[in-house]
Amino acid sequence: MHRRKRHWSRQDNRAWKRKRLSRSWEHDERQRFSHYWKSPARSRSRSPRKKVYWEKSQNGWSGNERGTHSISFQSESYSTKSSVTEKSRSRRHHYRRSSRRHRSRSGSYSLVSTWKSHRSAKDSQTIEDDKEGHLVCRIGDRILDRYEVVQILGEGTFGRVAECVDHHRSGTKVALKIIRNIRKYRESARLEINVLKKIQEQDRDNKNMCVMMWDSFEYHGHACIAFELLGKSTYDFQKENNYLPYPLKQIRHMAFQLVHAIKFLHDNKLTHTDLKPENILFVNSDFNTSYNKSKNCEEKCVKNSTIRVIDFGSATFDHEHHSTIVATRHYRPPEVILELGWAQPCDVWSLGCILFEYYTGSTLFQTHDNREHLVMMERILGPLPRRMVYKTKKQKYFQNGSLIWDETSADGRYVNKNCHPLRTYKREDSLEHAELFDLLRRMLEYSPTLRITLDEALRHPFFSRLTPEERRLGIRTSRDLSR
The missing domain is CATH 3.30.200.20 (Phosphorylase Kinase; domain 1)
Structure with missing residues (x-):
């Protein structure tokens, strides 16, 4: 039998829609707001049965x-x-x-x-x-x-x-x-x-x-x-100084403070995970100006190299979930790129990249691509360890244990022109420059287990030339006298 189509009046239609949509609308609204204001997912200790919904206030x-x-x-x-x-x-x-x-x-x-x-x-x-x-x-x-x-x-x-x-x-x-x-x-x-x-x-x-x-x-x-209130970041200061390198004496003082600061975090079961020059600020960035004859330009020299570490938004406790990718690209260690897991030694690798940038005025690994990043590492630091290559799930980068790379491509020519063995970047052959590069080489060790620890770094000969004043930690400057 043919079913007759029902014709609804306009009033019947509105009444039916109100009845039909009233409860589902409330349900949709409740779902929408509860999803937007639910508790942060990064906390692994929170029970999924007891979801805390943040009210919009x-x-x-x-x-x-x-x-x-x-x-x-x-x-x-x-x-x-x-x-x-x-x-x-x-x-x-x-x-x-x-x-x-x-x-x-x-x-x-x-x-x-x-x-x-x-x-x-x-x-x-x-x-x-x-x-x-x-x-x-x-x-x-x-x-x-x-x-x-x-x-x-x-x-x-x-x-x-x-x-x-x-x-x-x-x-x-x-x-x-x-x-x-x-x-x-x-x-x-x-x-x-x-x-x-x-x-x-x-x-x-x-x-x-x-x-x-x-x-x-x-x-x-x-x-x-x-x-x-602090001064400029070490990156901004160097940028405004035409990317001229910092004096070796100031690099030593800043490195000493950074090693102590990161060691303090590690001792308290924290990993910063985002160390970079932008996240290291001078307490007071007042400077003196002189003329650099070799560069034919004005050169700024900060008066006081006391620094502070900032930006703990990505800091991770040892017991917390460790996300797969951490650290800003240029300061990212090989174990993160190869997704082999990471721990506190990843901060030591980032610190080595930072000190190189202070010394030369340029980024050690200037790239935005994983494969190119690994190729640059091999050009500067030597071949990747075989066990890291065979352990990684990123086998698309390798063939028979070697990186797949076309040296005749534009990227290949760029890497060949700009990436050289680490020792070739040394400005002088003096002992203190050699000590710095020995420290850098040990910080930039591929294997996290073989990488220098911060306790060992503090005993490195590079820091033996610090003055008693530079060894004092937490020195306050004129900026802090208003408190």
């Missing part, structure tokens, strides 16, 4: 650092209603106030409170994000009615760093790292804050050359971390 930390007053967003001074523009994604929905127990990635529990977005009544500035999720900062803006923006120091994929005046610290200047209002960067910031707190617990006198965190909080969806 402000999560806060209070500063318990030395000399700072704890700032709680639930205090009366920050309880007035906000006149925030609706442009910010973090203020489109309102949720009830709640608190949950959240396990940090180190395994310890901490109380994380969520709340509605509030602002000080005194702060009449509009809060908005640009299309990439950066907080729009203008000179003179105040954050929490405490941090007044003086200038923007830099910008990266994670967010922006602003120089601010801390009005709760008698006008002390700080570097405020403002993370983009994007989930993965907020999660990375939370992990970095956890690492920085662990570092401060073990280094209360700040003698191990790791950057000091003074405060951490969340501001309209942006994780913010207040650091001591």
Whole structure:
């Protein structure tokens, strides 16, 4: 029998759709928000049965650092209603106030409170994000009615760093790292804050050359971390100096501090995993200028080579999950490229690449391709160990134990022209230059188990020429006297 097609009236159609879609719409919304705000996946210690869903509101930390007053967003001074523009994604929905127990990635529990977005009544500035999720900062803006923006120091994929005046610290200047209002960067910031707190617990006198965190909080969806104000990065200083090499005396002093800083992390079961010149800052980058006759240009020489290590967003504890790929390309060790697993020796390889860059002014491995990277290593350091070649799953790079490579190609000609044995880069034949290159060769050992340890590096003859003043760790400079 032919089934007669039913004709729906417009009112019947609307009623049927409301009935049909009401519960599924609620389910879809619940799924959408729970996926967006679920707890960070990097924590392996969290039970999958007890998923913690982050409500779309402000999560806060209070500063318990030395000399700072704890700032709680639930205090009366920050309880007035906000006149925030609706442009910010973090203020489109309102949720009830709640608190949950959240396990940090180190395994310890901490109380994380969520709340509605509030602002000080005194702060009449509009809060908005640009299309990439950066907080729009203008000179003179105040954050929490405490941090007044003086200038923007830099910008990266994670967010922006602003120089601010801390009005709760008698006008002390700080570097405020403002993370983009994007989930993965907020999660990375939370992990970095956890690492920085662990570092401060073990280094209360700040003698191990790791950057000091003074405060951490969340501001309209942006994780913010207040650091001591430092100078330029060692990369930026060298770039502005026409990539001229650092003096050997300063390389020795910086290397000594870096070995101590990374050894401190390793002793506390941490691996930095992203060491590079951009993540090493001078405490004070004031410089003297002189004329370099050989280069026929003005040369800058930093007055004080005291440094600090920054950016612990990728730092990994020994007990945590180790992601397959770590380290920025140019400072990535062979065991990571070949996916053989990595541990703390990967920081030692990165350190060797950094010291070479300080010495020559150029990157040791200037490439963005795995195969070319391995070829450059063989040109500079000799052939890869056979057992590493046969153990790796990346057999597409090899044939009969040798790298597949066309030396007549454009890339092949570039490698042949620019990559030479490590010893040929030595500027002088003096003993101290030879000592540096011996240290570099041992840091750039292919096998992680044979690579020099940082304890052994501190006893290397290259550091025997340090003065007693240079051996003092955690030296403060004039930049710090305002505290």
